[in-house]
Amino acid sequence: MLIPGFRFAAAMAGIKKAGVWDLALMTADEPVAAAGVFTTNRVKAAPVLITRQRLRSGKAQAILVNAGNANACTGEQGLDAARETTGMAAELLRIPEGLVLPASTGVIGQPLPVAKIKAALPDLVANLSPGALPDVARAIMTTDTRPKTASFKGKIAGKEFTLAGMAKGAGMIHPDLATLLVFVFTDAAATPKVLKTLLRQALPVSFNRITVDGDTSTNDTILLMASGKAGNPAIAEAGPEMAALGEALNQVMGDLARQVVADGEGARHIFRVVVQGATSPKEALNAARTVALSPLVKTAMAGEDVNWGRIMAALGRSGARFDPERVEIAFGELAVVKDGLGLGPEAEAKAQQVIKSGIFNLNINLNAGNFSDYYDTCDYTEDYIRINASYRS
């Protein structure tokens, strides 16, 4: 997973427990076009505030990220901590501080351990290498059980290019314009404005269609950097080149988003709620999201119970307009509800096998209009509670 123009390094700084990676650095060989999208939560972490401001230039050269501490709800001290650590990284890299973007994930409300980070920085800079992206994907994990990476190779204007990235996230996942931490890199050349547009276009087919628990993080950040080493003329406007890069981004971000849901805290069943036949795009989305978020639907899936009554109840409170007596519900292709009525124990027994497969589509047709949308989600198991009741202890 090499992306020409970028280098990576991970380190054990002791922010989490000893002996695990928890700090990482990602650099471009020179200042490159960059864009980001951030959490809509009113409470924004210090690194989000600083990165958003530094990205106004459309240029960046490095990302300094830590896990184990969110540097959120830390006030002026938190902003200082992000500035001090990125300042030292800039000094070691011999680049302006404004080109280093901070990012953090972990516990909210505790001071960032600045001394530990500064102590680890010299080695981190010394160890930068083109092949270490997978190490960084591992270093940014918190309750994740596995690293999440994705990549795409294609051609733009006759030039081969690569687009690759990573994501972390398993809890506090209900992104609103972005998700916990996602870093994507490409060697294609494009202006910051094009990168920003493509990022926004990728959200409705990736991180804005997933939920684990309905809680939106204070640290959601997606960053995209383009080194231009592929050699194509910089993409500056709509056209086949921008479409090709957008397709690559949609694929990589969609893949990463599904990996985040599949690694949802405690998850054993992953499903996509597909709603068709809604009277408006907004109602299609609201209906899919309400079902995907319902604790009762999610616990039923944990119990492999074809409890379609809970799906009907969730649809009924979603705000979508429909006639209950026209609703159809199927697990995969196996129908359990037609004309709003259950098809009986035999149909449910077959549908249960679909749930048991562990990954499936929950297909709903409201038969009220022509609009459809979807939401990816996972079940609620006792492990979700266990993980989150003891997260800080």
Added chain:
Amino acid sequence: MLIPGFRFAAAMAGIKKAGVWDLALMTADEPVAAAGVFTTNRVKAAPVLITRQRLRSGKAQAILVNAGNANACTGEQGLDAARETTGMAAELLRIPEGLVLPASTGVIGQPLPVAKIKAALPDLVANLSPGALPDVARAIMTTDTRPKTASFKGKIAGKEFTLAGMAKGAGMIHPDLATLLVFVFTDAAATPKVLKTLLRQALPVSFNRITVDGDTSTNDTILLMASGKAGNPAIAEAGPEMAALGEALNQVMGDLARQVVADGEGARHIFRVVVQGATSPKEALNAARTVALSPLVKTAMAGEDVNWGRIMAALGRSGARFDPERVEIAFGELAVVKDGLGLGPEAEAKAQQVIKSGIFNLNINLNAGNFSDYYDTCDYTEDYIRINASYRS
């Protein structure tokens, strides 16, 4: 708990498992003033549709209720089942069918066992007695672990009166204008219009301020019947008499609502989220509700973890406008956040003792305005998952 003018009976009809009460009848000695409020869920159970229609007259004489089967998503057959069972009850009681209100709670989407209910009806009618309200409160339970009743005695226009009622509910609790099943009776005299007005006034201090899991039921129903046996002139307009009856209703419904939260599925910690200093009434309510619904806040309370970062994150996505650096958070009277910053491990250790007490106020001041509101909720424990993953099996 006697209310002059009303009689009650419970039976074992075999709708749930054998040997438990699951069917009940409540009757007035003659047609009396009655009012109801119902679920706003677009998917409404058959008994909700029928009771709402029959109550248009403002009069009722009986309520026939079963647990174990919600008679929801059952189509025309479900409406017929409700009509057939209430029809037989009316015949046995020698009253018009339109004065018998059906109510159901339990599994959605399965046919109501009409034959079992009809077989149990003759004994049920024969056993009606003034003292059996507590038996009925037990018969309407599903995942509830204990019956919930409340009563109030006072004076109206020099006449002693009683107001008493019951509620059931432990899951699918996020009432929107009503909750699962609540039945309240009084011997005070009042017009149906006054009863309806008082019911609506009681909601914002009772069932519209509680949540267990954010899921709104298809069967939410609150019914209020007034026999007039207290002998006061029927209350027909605003004044001290209406205020006195309203106060009684607020107390009884508030008490019942708190009992529902305290018996929330798997709940071990009960807390009231109080938000002060919001810039509008709506933002105060949204902030309190978002914190009360947050799975991460609820699991932290299960783990007795003073994880105020999750409270900040929930406030931040609630839509309420505030400056994060002015927020104060306290458990009971013990502050853990001031000016948006944590007060440290010692403050948290003290606050943890408040959580350990099992019932407490989570006090939040946004310091952004003059409006306040609250929401009652409970923690999310592994038992909530266990109960709901296996509900139908």
